[in-house]
Amino acid sequence: MTSAVEPGPRIGIIGTGAIGGFYGLMLARAGFDVHFLLRSEYAAVSERGLQLNSAVHGALNLHPVQAYANAADMPPCDWLLVGTKTTGNVELAPTIAQVAAPGAKVVLLQNGLGIEDDLREHLPESLHLLGGLCYICVHRSGPGIVEHQAMGRVSLGYHSGSATHDAARRQAIVEEGAGLFREAGIDSQAMPDLDQARWHKLVWNVPYNGLSVLLGANTSTLMADESSRELIQGLMAEVVQGARACGHEIAPGYAEQMFNMTERLTDYWPSMYHDHQHQRPLELAAIYARPLAAARAAGCELPRMQALYQALSFIDRRNG
Numbered sequence: 329m330t331s332a333v334e335p336g337p338r339i340g341i342i343g344t345g346a347i348g349g350f351y352g353l354m355l356a357r358a359g360f361d362v363h364f365l366l367r368s369e370y371a372a373v374s375e376r377g378l379q380l381n382s383a384v385h386g387a388l389n390l391h392p393v394q395a396y397a398n399a400a401d402m403p404p405c406d407w408l409l410v411g412t413k414t415t416g417n418v419e420l421a422p423t424i425a426q427v428a429a430p431g432a433k434v435v436l437l438q439n440g441l442g443i444e445d446d447l448r449e450h451l452p453e454s455l456h457l458l459g460g461l462c463y464i465c466v467h468r469s470g471p472g473i474v475e476h477q478a479m480g481r482v483s484l485g486y487h488s489g490s491a492t493h494d495a496a497r498r499q500a501i502v503e504e505g506a507g508l509f510r511e512a513g514i515d516s517q518a519m520p521d522l523d524q525a526r527w528h529k530l531v532w533n534v535p536y537n538g539l540s541v542l543l544g545a546n547t548s549t550l551m552a553d554e555s556s557r558e559l560i561q562g563l564m565a566e567v568v569q570g571a572r573a574c575g576h577e578i579a580p581g582y583a584e585q586m587f588n589m590t591e592r593l594t595d596y597w598p599s600m601y602h603d604h605q606h607q608r609p610l611e612l613a614a615i616y617a618r619p620l621a622a623a624r625a626a627g628c629e630l631p632r633m634q635a636l637y638q639a640l641s642f643i644d645r646r647n648g
């Protein structure tokens with residue numbers, strides 16, 4: 329008698345840019361059945377595959393790639409990893425629903441706060457929605473080419489779905505997701521509170537993403553100047569304050585740890601800088617407006633962050 333072998337989960341990458349390309353390639357190379365949805369880079373990736381130039385893993389290539397220009401051609405996927413920018417999330421909901429297998433898990437591998445809340449009502453109730461915080465430095469240097477400068481960890485948290493009121497099931501789903509990343513050699517852990525995890529990530533993104541655009545400076549330049557260092561520390565302190573007002577205590581020393589970590593990041597340009605350079609809309613709603621509104625609703629004003637948001641809104645409108 330032959331025993332049936334359980335097929336592994338089918339994974340869909342919705343938006344194969346720096347994040348989608350990196351994690352999708354790593355999962356595919358680990359043996360998972362990964363399907364990639366692309367837009368402008370479809371032809372290049374179909375022809376030449378995905379190329380990862382990683383300071384951590386070396387040069388890796390995936391060819392052929394199960395690439396699609398049209399979601400309708402993709403097979404139903406059990407896990408959907410969303411690697412697009414948050415600015416297009418609501419418009420993307422029908423695409424996500426179309427590719428999702430019944431009971432699929434949708435993971436937003438994106439920065440910002442409240443992004444799952446905004447998407448939830450546009451997705452079928454049967455889908456589980458999770459958030460993933462990527463502690464990584466990657467960018468695209470050409471069609472289908474991803475440069476990986478440092479790190480890679482993914483923190484996952486459950487947002488909503490049929491497991492909302494079942495803590496054990498919720499935990500099992502998040503653990504399963506973290507397990508997929510770990511099988512691909514990527515550090516990953518389940519987070520008990522997604523909002524808390526998102527506030528932690530903002531401690532870094534609020535100062536560095538915005539200041540890189542406003543001052544036209546990378547991390548090394550920002551960390552080399554007395555005034556920008558003060559500004560970064562002030563902004564980090566405000567994010568910690570905002571998180572606290574919203575009921576999320578960030579440990580003393582966390583902001584300092586993020587600051588010190590950045591001293592070791594050489595010439596890193598945050599993803600918002602790349603968006604500005606390519607005249608794409610900036611993720612201002614998710615990274616600034618949402619946290620500012622949440623803090624204000626809790627009675628907490630964050631004046632530095634508000635000023636940075638206003639300046640970036642001006643730049644974003646002129647750049648569009």
Ligand SMILES: NC(=O)C1=CN([C@@H]2O[C@H](COP(=O)(O)OP(=O)(O)OC[C@H]3O[C@@H](n4cnc5c(N)ncnc54)[C@H](OP(=O)(O)O)[C@@H]3O)[C@@H](O)[C@H]2O)C=CC1
Nearest residue numbers: 343344345346347366367368412438439462464465466599
């Ligand atoms: N880069 C980084 O180091 C980090 C990024 N993040 C977050 O990850 C998210 C993704 O960022 P990143 O990977 O840098 O962004 P990229 O711009 O590199 O990738 C976004 C990708 O999504 C594609 N896309 C957008 N809309 C669609 C669509 N409708 N159909 C198919 N494909 C689509 C884009 O295609 P096209 O080329 O045609 O526009 C592009 O390939 C953001 O929220 C960012 O803040 C978080 C941590 C670190």
Ligand SMILES: CC(C)(CO)C(=O)C(=O)O
Nearest residue numbers: 462463464465532598599
């Ligand atoms: C903080 C950093 C650089 C790595 O943790 C990052 O994740 C980002 O650019 O969003």
